[in-house]
Amino acid sequence: MEGKHNSAQGDFAAQLTERFGLLLTQKQLAELLGRSTGGLRYSLCSPSDARTRALKACGCRIGRRVYYPAIEVARIISVADDE
Template sequence: MTTEELLLGKFGPYMTIGQLAEILHRSAEGLRISLCSDNEMSRILRPTRVKFGRRVYFRTLQVIEALSQIGESSQVVK
């Protein structure tokens, strides 16, 4: 079972900020604040965000791609 299948099975096509924070091992409030600032993670994750009314969700497939980008860039630096 791939990461994509696991996350889609667990969260569906959209994730809440709490679910995304769970994946990243952060608090939801800390992630929200981090996404408001200008840093590498926010620049990568912000395009995955979609709003339905007042609610904010993140596209699961795009989050997977974004996390793989972050992982690849950290491997290059090390």
């Protein structure tokens, strides 16, 4: 079962990378999650659930912007969907 989960997670990560590239902006992450950019930004400022805390933790600051690695986002979303 674990191999099947990793394969699906890898497929999802590949789809994200193909669509957005290796790093997602907050705008792209909001689009992926079906949220407004402002709503996502607010949620990340005061995370209330495990998935939001994980997304905030995986963010990488480059200059003044925060980017989210596609592989980490795929892992976080896949784990949240399994629960």
